Amino acid sequence: MRQTHCEDGTPRSAPARVVLVGTPNVGKSVLFNRLTGRYVVVSNYPGTTVEVTRGQARIGDVVCEVIDTPGMYSLSPITEEERVARALLLQQQPDVVIHVVDAKNLGRMLALTLQLLEAGLPVILLLNMMDEAERLHLHIDHHALAKRLGIPVIPASLISGRGVEELKNIVGEYLSNGQNRSVSTAD
Numbered sequence: 001m002r003q004t005h006c007e008d009g010t011p012r013s014a015p016a017r018v019v020l021v022g023t024p025n026v027g028k029s030v031l032f033n034r035l036t037g038r039y040v041v042v043s044n045y046p047g048t049t050v051e052v053t054r055g056q057a058r059i060g061d062v063v064c065e066v067i068d069t070p071g072m073y074s075l076s077p078i079t080e081e082e083r084v085a086r087a088l089l090l091q092q093q094p095d096v097v098i099h100v101v102d103a104k105n106l107g108r109m110l111a112l113t114l115q116l117l118e119a120g121l122p123v124i125l126l127l128n129m130m131d132e133a134e135r136l137h138l139h140i141d142h143h144a145l146a147k148r149l150g151i152p153v154i155p156a157s158l159i160s161g162r163g164v165e166e167l168k169n170i171v172g173e174y175l176s177n178g179q180n181r182s183v184s185t186a187d
Ligand SMILES: Nc1nc2c(ncn2[C@@H]2O[C@H](COP(=O)(O)OP(=O)(O)OP(=O)(O)O)[C@@H](O)[C@H]2O)c(=O)[nH]1
Pocket: 022, 023, 024, 025, 026, 027, 028, 029, 030, 031, 070, 071, 128, 129, 130, 131, 132, 156, 157, 158, 159, 160
């Protein structure tokens, strides 16, 4: 648990928060379903018609809230969906941000990873759709990429569950090490 504040300013404990981000159609919702249990809430983000799905997960010893965000291409929002995703990232102090990308189009997707890092967010990069990338004989040196970016980079194929256990282990480490971590909320 960590301290946040209620609307009247009094402190309260809130569950750790894991936010899933990425462009449309990369597998965020498949990951959400793999991480969360039965208690899933879908609601419109306040003041918008954009739906946000939240669920609970137990990762390691920590019970956390997982938030599935609408697809976004950039932290500089153009669409209402992107504005909501940006607000979820910058105003809700995530403990972990999982950037899900399509490994087949990695080059195009890393710009958002860099923006997330520049915003000071605790990012883990998940290279999804490795099954398709491998079918195309694409080789990705994820160790070198992790070194260059300075964050964990995990190859995965969420549709079959590949990479999910490794991801959970790393998220668990972030959650147990970063209980009092404060994240830049600069807008
Ligand atoms: N081949 C393959 N397909 C996958 C994998 N992961 C997800 N998919 C498929 O990719 C499609 C998109 O997955 P979603 O989870 O809906 O993607 P999303 O990121 O939530 O998309 P938006 O909600 O539109 O932003 C679905 O048809 C999935 O079945 C994977 O590892 N391999």
